[in-house]
Amino acid sequence: DTGVSQDPRHKITKRGQNVTFRCDPISEHNRLYWYRQTLGQGPEFLTYFQNEAQLEKSRLLSDRFSAERPKGSFSTLEIQRTEQGDSAMYLCASSLDRGIGPQHFGDGTRLSIL
Amino acid sequence: RKEVEQDPGPFNVPEGATVAFNCTYSNSASQSFFWYRQDCRKEPKLLMSVYSSGNEDGRFTAQLNRASQYISLLIRDSKLSDSATYLCVVNIGYGQNFVFGPGTRLSVLP
Numbered sequence: 001d002t003g004v005s006q007d008p009r010h011k012i013t014k015r016g017q018n019v020t021f022r023c024d025p026i027s028e029h030n031r032l033y034w035y036r037q038t039l040g041q042g043p044e045f046l047t048y049f050q051n052e053a054q055l056e057k058s059r060l061l062s063d064r065f066s067a068e069r070p071k072g073s074f075s076t077l078e079i080q081r082t083e084q085g086d087s088a089m090y091l092c093a094s095s096l097d098r099g100i101g102p103q104h105f106g107d108g109t110r111l112s113i114l
Numbered sequence: 115r116k117e118v119e120q121d122p123g124p125f126n127v128p129e130g131a132t133v134a135f136n137c138t139y140s141n142s143a144s145q146s147f148f149w150y151r152q153d154c155r156k157e158p159k160l161l162m163s164v165y166s167s168g169n170e171d172g173r174f175t176a177q178l179n180r181a182s183q184y185i186s187l188l189i190r191d192s193k194l195s196d197s198a199t200y201l202c203v204v205n206i207g208y209g210q211n212f213v214f215g216p217g218t219r220l221s222v223l224p
Binding site for chain 1: 118122148156157158159160163201212213214215216217
């Protein structure tokens, strides 16, 4: 399978714990995006990388959230001191670095905070 | 005003019907537009890009109206398998974030 893959698919954790998600984009895609989606809403942009550079971060991304893409391939999204409001689907997408092309999404990581 | 707005629906239509959705955007500098489809508890998947001249892909037609700042999606001869949420996506510039609408839910009934 050469699509975008995310791990884990589901994460259940207690409030206050730290969690980390991984995204492996399509191999030739330079751009990588993280989104958060809650029930009944469209995905909300969190951050975006071009290769290893994090070029944009949403105001939604509090200081508890950090994302990395150290070698320009896979990316991680960490949430520290999780809160109930962090419960959501976290989606990763990637696209080619040519113009403004469509994004290809992974299956997402569903986070549930107890 | 939200950046991208859609009627959340649901739109309940019988098989074979024609249904149309609109999506309005607030930023006149928006450059790229897409329709994505999302099935329940699944990831969004690209349905089609929206070009200035309008474009068609089988039963699906997308149009862009820059003057009124909206895009539309028309589905002809609806199938049961078309039941999903349709997300409008707008990109306001090169490399910037993509803004998704809340989605319009479509249910095609037998």
